[in-house]
Amino acid sequence: MRPVVRAIFSFGLILTSTVALPAVDGRSIGLSAQQTAQPAGTATQGDTLPRVYLFATGGTISNRDGGRLTVDELIKSVPNLSQRVRAEGEQFSNVSSGEITLAQWLDLSRRINDRFKKDADLAGVVVTSGTDTLEELAYFLHLTVRDERPVVVVGSMRNPSTTGYEGVANLEDAFRVAAEPASRGMGAVVVLNDQINAAREVTKTDARLLNTFSSHDYGVLGTVLDRVAYFRKPLKRGGAQSEFDVTKIQALPRVDVILTYQGAPGDLIKAAVDNGAKGIITAGAGAGALSGSQSEGTAYALEKGVYVVSTTRTGGGTVGTGGGRGNANNRRISGDDLQPVKARILLMLAIATTEDVGEIRRIFREY
Numbered sequence: 321m322r323p324v325v326r327a328i329f330s331f332g333l334i335l336t337s338t339v340a341l342p343a344v345d346g347r348s349i350g351l352s353a354q355q356t357a358q359p360a361g362t363a364t365q366g367d368t369l370p371r372v373y374l375f376a377t378g379g380t381i382s383n384r385d386g387g388r389l390t391v392d393e394l395i396k397s398v399p400n401l402s403q404r405v406r407a408e409g410e411q412f413s414n415v416s417s418g419e420i421t422l423a424q425w426l427d428l429s430r431r432i433n434d435r436f437k438k439d440a441d442l443a444g445v446v447v448t449s450g451t452d453t454l455e456e457l458a459y460f461l462h463l464t465v466r467d468e469r470p471v472v473v474v475g476s477m478r479n480p481s482t483t484g485y486e487g488v489a490n491l492e493d494a495f496r497v498a499a500e501p502a503s504r505g506m507g508a509v510v511v512l513n514d515q516i517n518a519a520r521e522v523t524k525t526d527a528r529l530l531n532t533f534s535s536h537d538y539g540v541l542g543t544v545l546d547r548v549a550y551f552r553k554p555l556k557r558g559g560a561q562s563e564f565d566v567t568k569i570q571a572l573p574r575v576d577v578i579l580t581y582q583g584a585p586g587d588l589i590k591a592a593v594d595n596g597a598k599g600i601i602t603a604g605a606g607a608g609a610l611s612g613s614q615s616e617g618t619a620y621a622l623e624k625g626v627y628v629v630s631t632t633r634t635g636g637g638t639v640g641t642g643g644g645r646g647n648a649n650n651r652r653i654s655g656d657d658l659q660p661v662k663a664r665i666l667l668m669l670a671i672a673t674t675e676d677v678g679e680i681r682r683i684f685r686e687y
């Protein structure tokens with residue numbers, strides 16, 4: 321892992337006269353006309369601003385031609401950020417989202433938990449991420465950062481060298497959401513394109529378009545426009561209500577996702593089991609249906625004591641156990657309405673915590 325680079329941006333400025341300056345992106349904000357350096361030891365207006373900590377992990381939001389933006393450069397890129405929040409941060413990694421390992425996920429979650437524990441005055445945390453697997457990281461952090469304060473995961477679809485780069489606007493919004501008291505108790509949220517989505521529900525729906533993140537029928541949690549506005553709150557467990565303690569998890573077990581399609585062979589399931597998978601997520605057709613050969617594959621997995629969680633490839637809706645009953649004698653579990661990749665994350669954490677299939681079924685009902 322790269323050494324951690326720390327950047328602290330606490331500007332120590334006083335405002336000598338305040339006027340309404342032209343709004344940044346249409347929002348009218350009172351800004352200082354003149355800023356002077358503050359003598360040491362004197363309270364500043366900045367001292368009363370909410371404090372937000374940024375963990376920068378990489379992704380398109382940083383991916384400038386000729387060299388990725390660092391955490392310092394990301395913070396400095398937001399105009400007048402020091403008027404809204406006191407931002408500090410660290411460079412966790414600077415790679416695309418798909419390159420981050422599960423061990424790094426655990427490390428990141430431990431660092432965020434530690435920071436919240438040690439810093440009672442911190443308002444919230446922002447995490448920059450590549451958008452490809454951003455929803456997976458966000459759900460993992462939702463399940464493992466056990467604090468009322470928000471973890472806001474943010475990225476961008478255009479890179480800093482592209483016309484119309486929206487990373488600065490998204491980052492500014494992420495800082496505002498992290499600083500907002502109403503964000504407490506929401507768990508991890510995803511902020512892009514002026515919208516706040518729940519980590520559990522949001523998914524990337526388009527390979528290229530800016531408005532790619534959607535929670536489908538569930539809708540947004542809120543918006544970030546002239547103010548941060550929430551319209552609803554997630555009911556499922558996460559955040560401070562989560563039972564998953566990353567200080568007790570050394571490593572996440574292997575869990576694989578298997579897609580159903582016409583004539584799909586079940587030997588892929590057998591291969592996953594023979595290679596050490598402790599769980600299989602089936603992304604079945606319709607309400608979780610498998611091919612005949614895949615049903616043989618899941619029977620093999622169940623015989624070997626592997627958990628089999630049924631989900632749907634359709635992108636929405638709830639499923640049962642995908643054929644065959646879940647009972648005390650087998651490890652067949654309903655993935656409910658979770659996207660296959662999110663069911664995988666929940667199953668990894670569940671298996672890392674308990675072997676009891678009844679407990680794992682409870683976990684799938686509650687999270």
Ligand code: ASP
Binds near residue numbers: 379417451
């Ligand atoms: N390839 C990038 C990543 O996930 C895509 C992005 O950031 O939008 O890191």
